[in-house]
Amino acid sequence: MSAHPDSAAVGAPAVLAEVKPAVLPRPVLVANNRNYTWITDKICSLIEGPTPTWWWVCFIVAIFVASFTIAGLTYLVGTGVGVWGHRSPVNWAWDIVNFVFWIGIGHAGTLISAILCLLRQKWRTSINRAAEAMTIFAVACAGLFPLFHVGRVWMAWYLFPISNANAIWQNFRSPLEWDVFAVSTYGTVSVCFWYVGLIPDLAVLRDRFTLAGHNLRAWLYGLFAMGWRGSNRHWRNYEMAYLILAGISTPLVLSVHTIVSFDFAVSLLPGWHTTIFPPYFVAGAIFSGFGMVLTLMLPLRAIYHLEDLITQYHIDNICKITLATGTMVGYAYAMEFFIAWYGSNPYEGFAFINRAFGNYAWAYWIMITCNVITPQFFWFKAVRQNTTLVWVLSIFVNVGMWFERFVIIVTSLARDFLPSSWGYYSPSIVEIFTFFGTFGVFSTLFLLFIRFLPIMPMAEIKAVTQQADPHGGGDRH
Amino acid sequence: MSKAYGIIAAFDDTREIFQACEQVRDAGYTQWDALTPFPIHGLDRAMGLRRSKVPRLSLIGGIAGFCTGMALIWWTGAADFRLIVGGKPYFSPMFAFPISYELSILFTAFATILGMFFLNRLPMHYHPVLKQPQFARATSDRFFIVIEATDPKFDAARTRALLVQAGGKDIVEIEG
């Protein structure tokens, strides 16, 4: 038993002699005590091996689904934004719902890579790469909706402060303008973070392809590996940079969804203007993102036999975070309802009664069931250990969070202050196709990712194995 | 034959390279490096390296981003083209905050990544150790120490002896 006191030459305090920890081993992060070589081979083999048949099948299906988005958007550009179902008073609907939905999914990726990195949760290493990829692809899908909702998409550069012929500037008082900056910063920083994480692994692939004589592939991976050679002088700066990126990504991910919530909360509309929106949206985003992580990782784990790298412990943790954030979202629902009553504003009170019992009540109760009740199953170990059930529940989470945005956006707009202007919104077929297709866009990108890039950060996984501790943490010493 | 770049020695696990690094450090070498497939805890200190300077660059980036945001919104709204929108003031740090905040993060990220590349002198697609056939394992499962010939204490025979004594295997000289 040795301690590392600040000042040298202090005798060990007497209490140290009594320290005799109870035995409660921590779960191992890489099961079956796999060594470095196994980890490298396992992850690289997914790229080096022949393309599996299932991949082609999925890829073709994904491309087919993605074509719906392309068709929908082409039709929209050719005809006008009126092909979507928005009518006064509901001028924001599926487009913004889908935008917030996809952005929210992206947030789990940043959360896993950044916040869990800062909290030193080492279990993140098995899932962070895929989760970060998910972030980038989700942000890409999210960006499509507001971009095309502006109507004349070729004028989208008006959103950026580039001086134009009218000599007026963007309205920086508008949360929509903040969104432009938030989402583009988020996309850029996520790509940077992802790429920095990839560099050491690209070097691994470069070296393996060089040995195997695949010169073109070695050259391509080598180009992006930047000449990485694992120098410890480099690792020192690299680790610091990675930590800083994690450090800034954490407030970034919070701010992005905060600003998304500002889109609603700075307005005066009952049901939108409430001060808890920022943390509530962030909790919801993390919740939906972790749902999506489960949806994506569980099939991958089964197909690629990654049980040694994504262990039951990983699944347990993701389920628990889903439970925690789902319950936080439940807290926010309750708080909104309570304060709507406590605030005694009749419009606010009506907005909430209308949500629960009005003509969109079906959406509200789907939301409550999926977001508040579904995660409560994760209290039970038996549920968490049943992978199929966890996967099914994760789908419910995804559905529930889509409905949450739908409920917030559409119910408040459809029933605003004047009964004479009330309306009922239904999506048009173009809208439905466009949204449906984004799942194809997302899947296509994700399939390309798992085919061509290492789906797990090899260097980071090796660093959390027991044998990586030079001071004898493992049983080898 | 071109001039030697240095001597490379291989090690099999983290404990070996850790102790070897301490020995090389204590022998007074400065122009040398450890090549590892992943960052090893405490190896910086074993090599006698100081804390990274990346944070300073990041901080500069962050401050620059924040000022850019505030200046942009002040100049466009309160100086270049004054326009009342929504009854809000021409300029207020309140509504300028979200964008300034995002820009400070964006600029911090750029400063951090570019700073890391700059401090590491990357990209460098050609490097003598990359030519070494056994090096391929340095990114996978083996650990290496390279002592460069430019080090003032470098002496082919004595340096090799030090690496042997430190437990190095497959010791070879590499050409520059």
Next chain:
Amino acid sequence: MSAPVPPPPAPRSDQALYVGLAGIATTGFGLMFSPLKMVAFAWLVGVMFWTAITIGMLLLVLIHHIFDASWSTIIRRQYEHWLSAFKWLALLFLPLLVLSWMPRHSGLVWSWMDPATPLPGGHGTVGTDVLYVKKSAFLNLNLFTIATIAFFAVWVFLSCKLRKHSFAQDADGDAVWTLKNRWWAAAGIPLAALSLTFASILWVKSLEYHWFSTMYGVWFFSNCVRGALSMGVLMMLWLYHRGDYAGLLNRNHLHSIGQLVFAFTVFWGYVSFSQYFLIWNANIPEETFWYNLREQGDWYWVGMLILFGHFFVPFLYLLSYKHKVVHAWIRPIVIWVLALIFVDICYNILPAIKDARGDPLPFLSLTLLWSLTAVIGVGGICVWAYLRSFPTTKLIPIRDPRIAECLVYHESSHE
């Protein structure tokens, strides 16, 4: 290796008790100079300040267990000792409850308790105020009393469970105590979250019952945790310099807790900014009046002090690694944070005392003095409770499954 160093003698607790009693007595003495209302408000500030910190410690222990954390094992035992203060805090809250039940003084602190309280500006009384009538199902004395008892019951109960299990483990070294505490942490976090939210609504927000904000519970939570972390740092340093923690505490422990102080500074800033910003931007009178009142007189400067002192100063200060790990650097900032939590709580409570025109009475006043003496009084009792519990167990949880990991906790250090 040198011979084991015996621990220094256990600290004496009676001095803290005397300080506490003196503080309470001085606050009581204030009745000779100030009306009962001012002293009662000051007392509320004192009780809220320490209740917030103690709730924060409860949360940190719960969070420690739910995360299966290792480094915080070193400070957890101190938090557990401090949690014994909850029953005393309940006792110290009692005068406010008693006052509420006294027909003559009901409505003195929480104006809605007495329907006859006149509204500022001559707009009738609370009893005829439609905004009160609508809320009266929640804001009434019976529910207030039951809820107050329930909050303290939850906190005392959770503290007892956590303490008992942790102390029992010292004796038999059974890992099952850790598992039990983990279970209670999972159950306790929702309970603690709800109780602290509604405590903040009932005890503080309802002082100005017209105002509402869904963020309020989250704001209170952030101050609770900041206070608890700051007290944690002070306890660590105190025990280190007394000699107890010598050889146990290393700079990585301080770095980790310092990072949390930093993180919650950001979180507090985020929550407070969001609340202010949304109200500022929407500009609805029924919400903005709360902040408008706080721009009157010297309260404006208090607001500025909070903005800069409670966020920017600790934020910039704690960016540096050195400021988180060097004792002489981290100590002043956590004291500063504690002082600003006091100011923040004053900012939320004291402007509810209005003059005849409905403007808040100034911050710099006798009420502030009595608030300070109340903080000293209640604080003395809390410290006394902590010191009384301190010698009853080992300094650190010697049989905790993570204690060895905690003691060799390092990021990059190697002997």
